[in-house]
Amino acid sequence: MLLSAALFMIGVAGVLLRRNIIVIFMSIELILNAVNINLVAFSYQLQNGVGQVFAIFVIAVAAAEAAVGLGIILAFYRNKETINIDEMNLMRW
Amino acid sequence: MGNAIAFYVISALILGFAMLVVTTKNTVHAVLFLVLNFLAVAALYVLLTAQFLAAIQVLVYAGGIVVLYLFVVMLVNLKRPPEDHSAPQRRPWLGFALAGVVLAQLGAILVWGGAGDPVDPHTMQNSDLALNNVERIGMLLYTDYFIPFEVASMLLLVAMVGAIILAKREL
Numbered sequence: 001m002l003l004s005a006a007l008f009m010i011g012v013a014g015v016l017l018r019r020n021i022i023v024i025f026m027s028i029e030l031i032l033n034a035v036n037i038n039l040v041a042f043s044y045q046l047q048n049g050v051g052q053v054f055a056i057f058v059i060a061v062a063a064a065e066a067a068v069g070l071g072i073i074l075a076f077y078r079n080k081e082t083i084n085i086d087e088m089n090l091m092r093w
Numbered sequence: 094m095g096n097a098i099a100f101y102v103i104s105a106l107i108l109g110f111a112m113l114v115v116t117t118k119n120t121v122h123a124v125l126f127l128v129l130n131f132l133a134v135a136a137l138y139v140l141l142t143a144q145f146l147a148a149i150q151v152l153v154y155a156g157g158i159v160v161l162y163l164f165v166v167m168l169v170n171l172k173r174p175p176e177d178h179s180a181p182q183r184r185p186w187l188g189f190a191l192a193g194v195v196l197a198q199l200g201a202i203l204v205w206g207g208a209g210d211p212v213d214p215h216t217m218q219n220s221d222l223a224l225n226n227v228e229r230i231g232m233l234l235y236t237d238y239f240i241p242f243e244v245a246s247m248l249l250l251v252a253m254v255g256a257i258i259l260a261k262r263e264l
Binding site: 027036056057059062065068073 | 111115120127130131134137141142143146149150153158161162164165166168169226229230233234237238241248249251252253255256257259
């Protein structure tokens with residue numbers, strides 16, 4: 001559990017600290033991995049397969065998120081020539 | 094005993110690679126450390142008797158998602174690293190402090206939360222989750238969780254179409 005929490009926090013710190021949006025996406029993957037570790041650990045502790053099933057769903061959602069997110073990055077890069085999130089103020093009010 | 098040692102070694106590997114992913118300047122190196130991190134997590138799944146999930150982890154994460162990341166990193170070839178010019182309104186130490194505080198909170202909950210004595214999995218009778226891992230997960234997935242399974246497949250289809258539309262230059 002503490003491993004999962006620590007990995008989660010590294011991911012959150014990565015999201016908050018880095019300006020490279022690709023690294024931010026990788027941090028999000030780290031967070032999802034932390035969640036998966038937690039689910040599998042409980043599945044092991046309770047000897048119940050449901051946790052592993054949910055971990056599979058998390059992986060599927062992570063794959064979908066990565067595909068769409070990276071598509072957005074590519075489209076944005078083509079328009080703006082940057083992947084720095086500080087310059088992504090297109091939708092700022 | 095051997096399990097405990099393996100767990101701590103793998104945990105150290107996971108955390109170390111995660112730190113490297115977040116702190117490395119070179120994006121390609123970060124992606125490679127991400128592969129190692131995913132493989133270590135797969136090893137942890139094997140230790141936790143989730144062999145099927147470990148295989149999925151290696152195939153989907155280390156195989157698919159990381160290749161996707163590498164493609165994007167190569168396509169977006171960086172003429173200037175984004176970290177070079179720092180905006181003055183960003184405060185990195187604030188992010189670190191925030192992450193540390195939340196980690197302390199989670200740790201306090203785990204330590205003093207009174208989660209009760211965990212059941213030792215080895216003393217339990219029905220440890221066939223390890224033996225028939227794929228079978229058990231398949232039964233659960235196609236009976237109790239059939240509708241979420243179908244919803245996940247729809248989500249993947251929608252994500253695929255969306256990614257293609259986003260990545261196309263013009264429709």
